[in-house]
Amino acid sequence: MTLLDGKKTSADLKIEIAESVKEIKSQGKKTPHLAAILVGTDGASMTYVNAKVKACELVGFNSTLVDLPEETSEETLLNEIDKLNNNDDIDGFIVQLPLPKHIDEQKVLMAVNPDKDVDGFHPTNVGRMTLDLPAFLPATPFGILELLERYNVKTSGKNVVVIGRSHIVGRPMSILMSQKRAAGDATVTVAHSRTKNLKELCLQADIIIAALGIPEFLTGDMVKEDVTVVDVGITRVADDTKKRGYRLAGDVDFNSVSPKCSYITPVPGGVGPMTIAMLMKNTLLACERKG
Template sequence: MGAKLLDGERVAAEVRAEVRDRVERLRAAGVRVGLGAILVGDDPASARYVEMKARDCASVEIASRVVRLGPDASQADVLAAVESLNADPEVSAFIVQLPLPRHLDPDAVLWAIDPAKDADGLHPVNLGELALGRPRVVACTPAGIVELLHRHGIVLDGAHLVVVGRGLTIGRPLSILASLPRAGLNAAVTVVHSRVRDLASIVRSADIVVAAAGSPGLVTGAMVRPGAVVVGAGTSFEGRRLLSDLADDVADVAAWVTPRIGGVGPMTRAMLLVNTVEAAERRAGRSEP
């Protein structure tokens, strides 16, 4: 393995320490910070993820509230839970854990969230603000990827970034965020997917590759230009084993690469805390310098 690791665990710990300082300043001003979550059904992966978020909250002294609904919860039940967190002054921001059971309409649920309390950054209003070039709440994984690159000294400005995947949670918002004409961003972005003809040649042209298709081993070492930066953001499971969109041999070619575990995942959770504390700051009329 020749590549250096993009250490998401280390950077996430730095971000959590900064969040903790902001929480303490808010508490000194009489403002409490709380993160809510709505968990519907009995999917083990979703339950584990919500538990991890609760532990993250405890580590930075953010209060955590989880609303649990059974797998047979109706659309009205879920919308009522959303409204309860919208109205709860102790909840600065919250998420609805996805995926929802198949009988529910996730779009209607996302629309029901107060955009100011949208911790995931997936509300259509917040995605629209991002598309208009004035991001307020940014989806956690794209924000985490950008932060991970910044803190390893990797320059986006003027770089060719290829995003493999066009999903709502990573590919689409990342492509907009990275291309914004702002300091630290301003990349030339190409968005592709697994069915694009000659995918390998497009990926090989990139300075930075983000694989976010959820297709195990999709991006191989032969597809990567030597010295490129490669981020594995798409994951899937084989039993309980977490699989990356990156083949193992990518590390033999790239200059920087994320590890299979400890790369993007910790950054996603860290940025959820950032979105939560920023929601509390906005509500209190304070902004972080």
């Protein structure tokens, strides 16, 4: 069993991106610049945004944080997005989700200039991805592809089951894995809460990507020998034995599943670190596209 180490792979990626940034600067070209908009004080969102700011510093990017209070109106937020869209120094930006209930998330994502949409959520980028045209890929699926490629996990002709159909992970993952690419050419099944024969499907799968948000849902009796398992989930589960009072659990019961695996991602330290690294990669691509 080999661990698909996202922590190490993302660190390698950041070193590669930092080298590219040094090269850009040595040629007198513009330093890549990533901005983030954070609305409110959601703990997880603040943690993610701070991690993105630190990653920018590490690779040599410029970064800007637009920090807005919880009560910010939709109109004010759209005005801030418009400013970033029209700021030539900003190569890419993200609007941290989730947003407060009074703001229409879809309207906000639609307002982002697709050329600066380094999260890959705008319909233009989703459409281009679907048609296999150059596009910003959503950071989490992009990170999973990168992990599979770097560990030389064979995907061509394999049966892949994606558990979860979200727009952020499940659906784009199913499209990307079926396309002609290094980590692709697979036969993909998308499973979800209405799937009747999920265990049967999983037992036939060579690769399982679990992205449904239910802790330790995938268990050892649901997988075959030599399977590759990618665990996208991360949930805080109450645990009195831990100092913090909780532990982080993925969608996969690691203890029962891992003995059967040829490859598996840990939680934490698997897919999570890759998401931020790929956001950096998308920002570098955005900067390079502008020449």
